[in-house]
Amino acid sequence: MALKITEECINCDVCEPECPNEAISQGDEIYVIDPDKCTECVGHYDEPQCQQVCPVDCIIPDPDHRETKEQLLEKYKRLMAAKAKA
Template sequence: MALLITDECINCDVCEPECPNGAISQGEEIYEINPDKCTECVGHYDTAQCVEVCPIDCIIPHPGIRESRDELMRKYERLAAQS
């Protein structure tokens, strides 16, 4: 599944540079995660780096997008082939 930044985000800027897929960007009010690019860091790290650095724990599994680890790995492989 992709991750989601909740409206509790304080715009601290620490998550965006941690994303190896470039899935995080500044939205109109808070940071946002592009679910088409989010692999929860599968293929790069053992844990989602944005979740690790978020000081207020406002990054959660996206409730509307469920993906298995295998699906996330295939997404990672597709994204890696595009770059």
């Protein structure tokens, strides 16, 4: 499933550059994760990099975007194919 950033976010700026899919961006008040781009780093790393660097542990699975590892891998493949065409 995609991840999401909770209200506990302190806008420390460490998660955004860690995302290999560029799914994290600054929202109105806190950082946000685009569920269409988030693969939980499947295809890139063994663990979600944003969760690894977050100092307040405010990045959690998004219950509104449940996906299996296989679905995340398919999303990764689509994102890489689209990036290759750009």
